[in-house]
Amino acid sequence: MACSSIRYGKGVTQEVGMDVQNVGARRVCVMTDKNLARLPPLRNVLDSLTRHAVKFDLFDDVRVEPTDGSLKKAIAFARRGAFDAYVAVGGGSVIDTCKVANLYTSSPDADFMDYVNAPIGKGKPINFSLKPLIAQYVLEITNPLTCETTGVAVFDHEPLKAKTGIASRAIRPTLGLIDPLHTSYLPERVCANSGFDVLCHCLESYTALPFDQREPCPTNPLYRPVYQGSNPISDVWSRHTLHIVAKYLKRAVQNRDDLEARSLMHLGSTFAGIGFGNAGVHLCHGMSYPISGMAKTYKAKGYNIDHNLVPHGLSVVVTSPAVFTFTASMCPERHLEAAEILGADIRQACRADAGRILADVLRQMLFDLGVDDGLSALGYSCDDIPELVRGTLPQERVTKLSPRAQTEEDLSLLFEESMKLY
Structure with missing residues (x-):
C-alpha cells in the first residue's frame, strides 16, 4: 500500500x-x-x-x-x-x-x-x-x-x-x-461526470482480480505494478467511498451550493484515489480510453473548451452496466454488495442475478443524473466498434485486472451493449 x-x-x-x-x-x-x-x-x-x-x-x-x-x-x-x-x-x-x-x-x-x-x-x-x-x-x-x-x-x-x-x-x-x-x-455537468469517475474507481477496484491471483510474481519489487489488484486495504477505501457516492453524488450535482455534499465528494474522491491507486481499475477504464481518444463530434456540455471531448468520467461510466453484467459471475457477492450500497434491494437476490441487479441500479442512477443515452448519443455507431476494440487491446495495464478474462469478441459485445443505456 x-x-x-x-x-x-x-x-x-x-x-x-x-x-x-x-x-x-x-x-x-x-x-x-x-x-x-x-x-x-x-x-x-x-x-x-x-x-x-x-x-x-x-x-x-x-x-x-x-x-x-x-x-x-x-x-x-x-x-x-x-x-x-x-x-x-x-x-x-x-x-x-x-x-x-x-x-x-x-x-x-x-x-x-x-x-x-x-x-x-x-x-x-x-x-x-x-x-x-x-x-x-x-x-x-x-x-x-x-x-x-x-x-x-x-x-x-x-x-x-x-x-x-x-x-x-x-x-x-x-x-x-x-x-x-x-x-x-465546479459546474453541474462537470460535477456529474467527475462523480461518475469516482463511482467507477470504487466499483472497479473492489471487483478487480485479487492481488494474490496475479502472476507471475515480479522478479524484483521494483517491477511490481502500481495496480496490484483488489486487496484488503484498498477494499476498505473503495467500499467506504461507495457509501459516500450513494449518499452525496446526486446532491452535489443538483445543488452547487450544497457545501456538505460537494466537500464530502471531494474527500471521497481522495479516499477512492487511495483505493484504486493501489488496487487498480479494469474494463470500464480500459474501454474508456479509445472512447475519449476517438472523440468524433461530441461537444461536452458545461465545458469551456474548443475541441471535441467525451469527458473522462462519462467515457468510463457509459459502459458500466454492460461491464458489471459481464464480470459479475466471477465475484457475485461483491457485485451484490455494491448494488445494495447504491440502493438496490437484494434481500431476494441470488448470485446469478448479481450482474443484472448492479447494472439496473447503475442505469437508474445515470438516468436520474441526465447521462446521454449510450455511445450512440456520444457520436458512435456499431461501425466504430472494431476501432474501439483495437484501442482497448493495448490497455493491458488495466484490462488484465478484470476478474473475468475477455476476448476481442467479448469487447465487441460490450461496446455493442453500451450503444444504448435505457
Missing part, C-alpha cells in the same frame, strides 16, 4: 507557501490550465507563494485530457526553468501533466516513450528520485473529480487515438492539498 501524504481542510491552500519552504525549494514551477488561471484558487496559491518569498514561474497551458504533444510542451517549459519543486493547481489533467514534467526533467536524456506503459511504450522502471511535487487539488473545472495523488499519469496517445499512461510509485506527489472551499467552482 502506497499513497501520498494528504492534507484536507477548509483554507489549507494558504499553507502551500510554507510547504514549499519546508522542502527547501527556491525556484518553483506552478502548473495549471487556462480555466483555473482565471479563478480564485490559483490566485490563492500564488499569493501564498509570494507571501512566503518563494520564486515561481507559471505554466498555464495544460490541456484538458492531455496528449503526448501537450505533455512534451510542458516538459520543455520545465526543462528550461531548472526548478527544484513543482506545484500543480488543478485536477487530474494538471496533476498528471506536472508528474510527467517532473519525471522527464529528472531524466533529461530519456526518450518520451521510455517510461510509457508497455506494450505501447517501453515501460522502463523509474529507479531515480524526482523533485518534490505538491498537488493543490482544486476540482479542476475541466477535469474529473479525482485526487490524482496516485503513481499514474494518463494521456491521449495521438498516433493510437487512445489513452495510455505512465505508472510508477516514483511519480506520486509528495503532498496533496484538498481544500473544500474550491468545490463551488
Whole structure:
C-alpha cells in the first residue's frame, strides 16, 4: 500500500507557501490550465507563494485530457526553468501533466516513450528520485473529480487515438492539498461526470482480480505494478467511498451550493484515489480510453473548451452496466454488495442475478443524473466498434485486472451493449 501524504481542510491552500519552504525549494514551477488561471484558487496559491518569498514561474497551458504533444510542451517549459519543486493547481489533467514534467526533467536524456506503459511504450522502471511535487487539488473545472495523488499519469496517445499512461510509485506527489472551499467552482455537468469517475474507481477496484491471483510474481519489487489488484486495504477505501457516492453524488450535482455534499465528494474522491491507486481499475477504464481518444463530434456540455471531448468520467461510466453484467459471475457477492450500497434491494437476490441487479441500479442512477443515452448519443455507431476494440487491446495495464478474462469478441459485445443505456 502506497499513497501520498494528504492534507484536507477548509483554507489549507494558504499553507502551500510554507510547504514549499519546508522542502527547501527556491525556484518553483506552478502548473495549471487556462480555466483555473482565471479563478480564485490559483490566485490563492500564488499569493501564498509570494507571501512566503518563494520564486515561481507559471505554466498555464495544460490541456484538458492531455496528449503526448501537450505533455512534451510542458516538459520543455520545465526543462528550461531548472526548478527544484513543482506545484500543480488543478485536477487530474494538471496533476498528471506536472508528474510527467517532473519525471522527464529528472531524466533529461530519456526518450518520451521510455517510461510509457508497455506494450505501447517501453515501460522502463523509474529507479531515480524526482523533485518534490505538491498537488493543490482544486476540482479542476475541466477535469474529473479525482485526487490524482496516485503513481499514474494518463494521456491521449495521438498516433493510437487512445489513452495510455505512465505508472510508477516514483511519480506520486509528495503532498496533496484538498481544500473544500474550491468545490463551488465546479459546474453541474462537470460535477456529474467527475462523480461518475469516482463511482467507477470504487466499483472497479473492489471487483478487480485479487492481488494474490496475479502472476507471475515480479522478479524484483521494483517491477511490481502500481495496480496490484483488489486487496484488503484498498477494499476498505473503495467500499467506504461507495457509501459516500450513494449518499452525496446526486446532491452535489443538483445543488452547487450544497457545501456538505460537494466537500464530502471531494474527500471521497481522495479516499477512492487511495483505493484504486493501489488496487487498480479494469474494463470500464480500459474501454474508456479509445472512447475519449476517438472523440468524433461530441461537444461536452458545461465545458469551456474548443475541441471535441467525451469527458473522462462519462467515457468510463457509459459502459458500466454492460461491464458489471459481464464480470459479475466471477465475484457475485461483491457485485451484490455494491448494488445494495447504491440502493438496490437484494434481500431476494441470488448470485446469478448479481450482474443484472448492479447494472439496473447503475442505469437508474445515470438516468436520474441526465447521462446521454449510450455511445450512440456520444457520436458512435456499431461501425466504430472494431476501432474501439483495437484501442482497448493495448490497455493491458488495466484490462488484465478484470476478474473475468475477455476476448476481442467479448469487447465487441460490450461496446455493442453500451450503444444504448435505457
